[in-house]
Amino acid sequence: MPDKQNYTISQLAEEFGVTTRTIRFYEEKKLIHPERDGQKRIYNPVDRVRLQLILRGKRIGLSLDESLEIIDLYDPAGDNADQYFALIGKIEGKKLQLENQINDIQQMIGDLEKVRQRCKLELKK
Numbered sequence: 106m107p108d109k110q111n112y113t114i115s116q117l118a119e120e121f122g123v124t125t126r127t128i129r130f131y132e133e134k135k136l137i138h139p140e141r142d143g144q145k146r147i148y149n150p151v152d153r154v155r156l157q158l159i160l161r162g163k164r165i166g167l168s169l170d171e172s173l174e175i176i177d178l179y180d181p182a183g184d185n186a187d188q189y190f191a192l193i194g195k196i197e198g199k200k201l202q203l204e205n206q207i208n209d210i211q212q213m214i215g216d217l218e219k220v221r222q223r224c225k226l227e228l229k230k
Contacts, residue, residue, distance in 0.1 A: 112148040114139075121160055131159060136173060166199045 118125045131137050132146070137155050139146040148156075155176060162172030175195065178188035 110150055112153055114146045114148070117148055117153060117156060121156060123160065128156065131156065131169075134169060136169065165196070166203075167195060171195055 112120075114125045114128050117123075117128055128137070132139060136159055137148065137152040139148045139152055141147070158176050159169065159172050162175065163169075167175070175188060175192050178191055179185060180188070
């Protein structure tokens with residue numbers, strides 16, 4: 106896909122399975138910063154990686170702000186421990202949230218079953 110290590114919006118949209126509108130949205134939010142050649146957007150490898158990380162964050166339930174927070178911790182000259190610790194913290198938080206939702210859903214299913222059983226008993230009377 107690369108053209109001298111640059112990408113068009115169509116190439117990135119096809120590669121990541123998103124619409125060009127989605128990519129323009131991330132640009133409007135200042136998450137990626139393509140150069141312009143007239144009306145044409147030119148994305149560099151950094152933009153491509155940022156887009157990839159944003160979409161990966163979205164898939165695991167991170168908000169755009171959370172993804173940006175993690176992405177901005179990246180230090181090409183460092184060991185990126187802060188970035189990894191921050192990501193682990195976000196993952197643990199999302200996992201706990203999902204586990205709580207599972208528990209809530211299981212409770213609701215149990216409550217629904219109790220009401221269903223009571224309705225059946227009332228119908229037998």
